[in-house]
Amino acid sequence: MLAAAMPAPAPTGWRAALDPVDRGIGLVVESVAALLVLVEIVLLFCGVVSRYVFHAPLVWSDELASILFLWLSMLGAVVALRRGEHMRMTAFVGKVPPAARAYLEALAMAASFAFLLLILHHAYEYAAEEAVIVTPALEISNAWRASALPTGMALMLLVCTLRMLREGGLAVMLAAAATVGALVLAFWLAQPVFAPLGKLNLVIFFVVVVAACVFAGVPIAFSFALATFGYLALTTRAPMLVLVGRLDEGMSHLMLLAVPLFIFLGALIEMTGMARAMIQFLASLLGHVRGGLSYVLIGAMYLVSGISGSKIADMAAIAPVLFPEMQKRGAKPGDLVALLSATGAQTETIPPSIVLITIGSVTGVSIAALFTGGMLPAVVVGACLCAVVWWRYRREDLSQVQRFGRAQILRFLLTALPAIALPFVIRAAVVEGVATATEVSTIGIAYAVLVGLFIHRQFDWRRLRPMLIETASLTGAIIFIVGCATAMAWGLTQSGFSHDLAQVMKQLPGGAWGFMAVSIIAFVVLGSVLEGIPAIVLFGPLLFPIAKAVGIHEVHYAMVVIFAMGIGLFAPPFGVGYYGACAISKVHPNEGLRHIGGYVMALFVGLVIVAAIPWFSTGFLSK
Structure with a gap:
């Protein structure tokens, strides 16, 4: 969940003097980050054109894109921290009294x-050591890339300082700083106690510390990072340069460059009116049947998810268009937000889902195979949701509902056709080898720009900069989590935990079925606490080889895992995605609680069907 920090009162006195500094940092970092997003789009698109059209590949383009991507991720993380947009769990923080909430913030x-503060010096040392390495294509020092780490961390440190000085009371700030300082000192003094505990330290740091941080509202990335730093520093002899190296490794997968590009593409289809055109067509086709607009919601989420790859963008594009008309027909706001949340879980497997890209990045599973395998399982789960809609709306009064003629439907279809075609263009470009999963988003962006300019004639140039900044912020929040989770996963692996987990999971009763059942339960829980991406980065490299060893196809297992995490993410009371749907819909969460049970049950039924019948996930894969 992209949970912003609690709004603070306007600063006064000496705090107000810090405003120009904060705004200046924000202006510079946001401008550079937005420019990097734009440069990455142009660079990768030129690479595709040069290779596929002119048969003259730019051998240096991927290397330059990788260098710029690390800078984009770190500067994006700075923007996200300044805006309070790092992913964090706020279920507990939001329920405590205001005084306690201010303290927890x-x-x-x-x-x-x-x-x-603890890692900055080691990040600087890491960048200095990378200076002796020369990149193969550009033949420049690798310090140009690695310097992004200490630079980003120094800027985040400055942003943290400014936020602590500007927000909240002095007493609260000092109390929080004293608490953290006392805890750090206590752990350092307890170092001799940790030495003989062996693998019990894994529980202390990766369960107790992580859980305490997450439930206290510490951003998930920093929760992972603190636990990993503490474990390595206090229980092992590993130099902290290793931690920085694993952080760099996790954030440097070129495949993850698809994340910002698809986020920007999602913003583009909303801005150019493509999402609205699709919804209008579906509404004209199904709006006159009982529960028709609910079916439109399910279908629209399916189609939009195939373009944007971002659930927040999906829901924000659809809810404002459909909900007013649905409420006119008597639909209850709570039922609408419950269905919207359920469709968020249903469409997690539709390419180019960011979760699919992350799975391919950290497990080595073919992204083209994941894109192919994700289409039909979402249809199965969507059919289960449609069954609930049919039951709930079987007596809906349609006497006042307008029914469109064939000519009007055809006109809506022609308007929506470019938008409907886009997901198929994206998939075809990957499968046919025109572009990689990373590059294909640039084709989608070029396509959306042309449609907006020349077909829909709806393109607001003034919105480009805010869209680029939002893209950078969300990218930084996501990729920084991936880096911290990669470091944490490395610590777990080096401790022998992965080997022990593999042995336990292989010996579960029921073989593949037992392993699948335990995985479903585990990822529902993980999805509700950690969200999809950090859970996948943390446990994907451990569990996917085990799934393959017990005879489960990797693509089939990926679909089951994604749906399980989706249920955890979008089902209350802990599913933070549910609260995101409520915020977008402007509906109080309590209203949706009375209606969401049937939809969650439908999601479980769909998940069981997909888990029991592998063909839905693997039937269309090339042999």
């Missing part, structure tokens, strides 16, 4: 500050 910022 300050504590979260102090904990982030502590990690950045």
Whole structure:
């Protein structure tokens, strides 16, 4: 969940003097980050054109894109921290009294500050060591890339300092800083106690510390990072350069460059009116049947998910268009937000889902295979949701509903056709080898720009900069989590935990079925606490080889895992995606709680069907 920090009162006195500094940092970092997003789009698109059209590949383009991507990720993380947009769990923080909430908000910022302060020197050392390495294509020092780490961390440290000084009372800030300082000192003094505990330290750091940080509202990335730093520093002899190296490794997968590009593409289809055109066509086709607009919601989420790859963008594009008309027909707001949340879980497997890209990046599973395998399982789960809609709306009064004629439907179809075609263009470009999964988003972006300019004639140039900044912020939040989770996963692997987990999972009763059942339960829980991407980065490299060893196809297992995480993410009371749907719909969460049970049950039924019948996931894969 992209949970913003609690709004603070306007600063006064000496705090107000810090405003120009904060705005200046924000202006510079946001401008550079937005420019990097734009440069990446142009660079990768030129690479596709040069290779596929002129048969003269730019051998240096991927290397330059990788260098710029690390800078984009780190500067994006700075933007996200300044805006309070790092992913965090707010279910507990949001329910405590205002005084305790202010303390927890300050504590979260102090904990982030502590990690950045502890790691900054090691990040600088890491960049200095990388200076002796020369990149193969551009033949420049690798310090140009690695310097993004200490630069980004220094800027985040500065942003943390400014936020702690500007927000909240001085007493609260000092109390939070004292608490974090006392905890760091206590752990350091307890170092001799940790030495004889062996693998029990895994529970202390990767269960207790992570859980305490997450439930206290510390951003998930910093929760992972603090636990990993503590474990390596206090229980092993590993130099902290290793931690920085694993962080760099996790954030440097070129495949993850698809994340910002698809996020920007999602913003483009909303801005150019492509999403609205699709919804209008579906509404004209199904709006006159009982529950028709609910079917439109399910279908629209399916189609839009195939373009944007971002659930927040999907819901924000659809809810404002459909909900007013659905409420006119008597639909209850709680039922609408419940269905919207359920479709968020249903469409997680539709390419180019960011979760699919992340799975391919960290497990080595073919992204083209994941894109192919994700289409039909979402149809199965969508059919289960449609069954609930049919039952709930079987007595809907349609006497006042307008029914469109064939000519009007055809006109809506022609308007929506470019948008409907886009997901198929994206998939075909990957499968046919025109572009990689990373590059194909640039084809989609070029396509959306042309449609907006020359077909829909709806293109607001003034919105481009805010869209680029939002893309950078969300990218930084996501990729920084991936980097921190990669470091944490490395710590777990080096401890022998992965080997022990593999042995336990292989010996589960029921073989493949037992392993699948335990995986479903585990990822529902993980999805509700950690969200999809950090859970996948953390446990994907451990569990996917085990799934393959017990005879489960990797693509089939990926679909089951994604749906399980989706249920955890979008089902209350802990599913943060549910609260995101409520925020977008402007509906109080309590209203949806009375209606969401049937939809969650439908999601489980669909998940069981997909898990029991592998063909839905693998039937269309090339042999």
